[in-house]
Amino acid sequence: MRDESREEPVLRVEHMRIGTLPAISFEVAAGECLAVEGPSGAGKTRLLKAIADLDPAPGHIFLDGVERLEMFAPAWRKAVRYCAAEPAWWTETARSAFCLDAAGAQRLERHLAAVGLEAADLDRPIALLSTGERQRLALVRALIDQPRVLLLDEPTTALDVAAAALVEEQIRYLLLAGRSVLLASHDRGLVARLAHLRLELARPVIAAARAAS
């Protein structure tokens, strides 16, 4: 690190507006995990999708100092990867949803093993997999091409305790490897163990209306 300034954050969000929430600004550095907190409906998913540029939202987002609009949108999403709470599939089996180069194919088995899956699971019909298996496969799908920033939306909700522990370990590993993670989760324990920073999304308008009545 140079001495004249702080290290450039990987992800910088400036004055992002989600619904009626006050403008949101924050920075996340390499290896840092930011927990996005708030009650259901507060806008956690909307914020994560806006950061992945999947939903239009006013405000600026920078990845390594480059504004999102300066990047081709698909390239932005390859680097800033949103991983949905209920992952969707568009193929019969998971394998055809992975389009991998040779290096990716080598990483695949390791990634699967890390979350308690095996290569054979890729060829089972998606419809016959359990919710938890689908969620872990979707995590592998989101990690395999090594995005810089991960936006994890409830990554452990559908998982049993053992699988959730594996996913937590995987997230910890990603952070050690220098990735940045935004984590929206109702699992307080998971958040407490992983998060370095916290962002609380309140619902100021509704709260004010309730207080007045």
Next chain:
Amino acid sequence: MSYVPLDLPDLGLAATLLVVNGVISLAFRLGLERSFAIAAARMVVQLAIVGLALKFIFEVNSPLWTALFALVMLAAAAYEVGARQERRIRGWRALTLGAATPFCAGLVATLFATAIVIGPDPWYAPRYVLPILGMMLGNALSGTSLVLDAVTQGAVRERNAIEARLALGATRFEALDGVLRRALTTGLMPILTAMAATGVVTLPGMMTGQILAGIEPVAAAKYQVMIMFLIAGATGLAVVLAGLGAVLLLTDERHRLRLDRLAS
């Protein structure tokens, strides 16, 4: 060419068959008897106006009047596409797409037919241009609305899968690839079945009309073959334009799925 001309009493005789529909509506309490009367009256008035208008246009045989009548047909086609959509895409760009697609496809096929294939003298002879344009527009129009419907419905139904693919870095055309392909198939299916069934299951309206008008059946069949090829071409063109346009309108330049652009 010889045919038996119809008089007004003949038409009145045929109209008595409408009574059957009236009786059905009353017997089953469908409440459709008024609608039937109005629809029948509309048909008579509309066809009378079109008949008289065409008579005038054929007599003057001028490119200006031909073009004017064609424009009216195109405008009606554009309106129909909009009216037929179950969930419309909001905004002027969607209206333009719905109007421009049958317009382009119909016009291209018609000009190809009259200027190159048939070659009447003069090439804009309204007796050839207008009926063919009408058939092209009708088919391009059904193709357009089928595809627009299929793309919007597919995008709504597969919203999560499309967003998952976008999130993984797919472009809008990659993410909507399955939706688009199914929509194009839907749009092309009618002409495919029509070509296969023509002459076996159905006798096409135009060929029937020509035969009734005294044209030799083989000559009428040749005309029908040409018309079917033209329809296939016009439909194909309309389907592709409408499909690509619908994908572009339901996404934006940042490759986001924009279902908020659908009118509810």
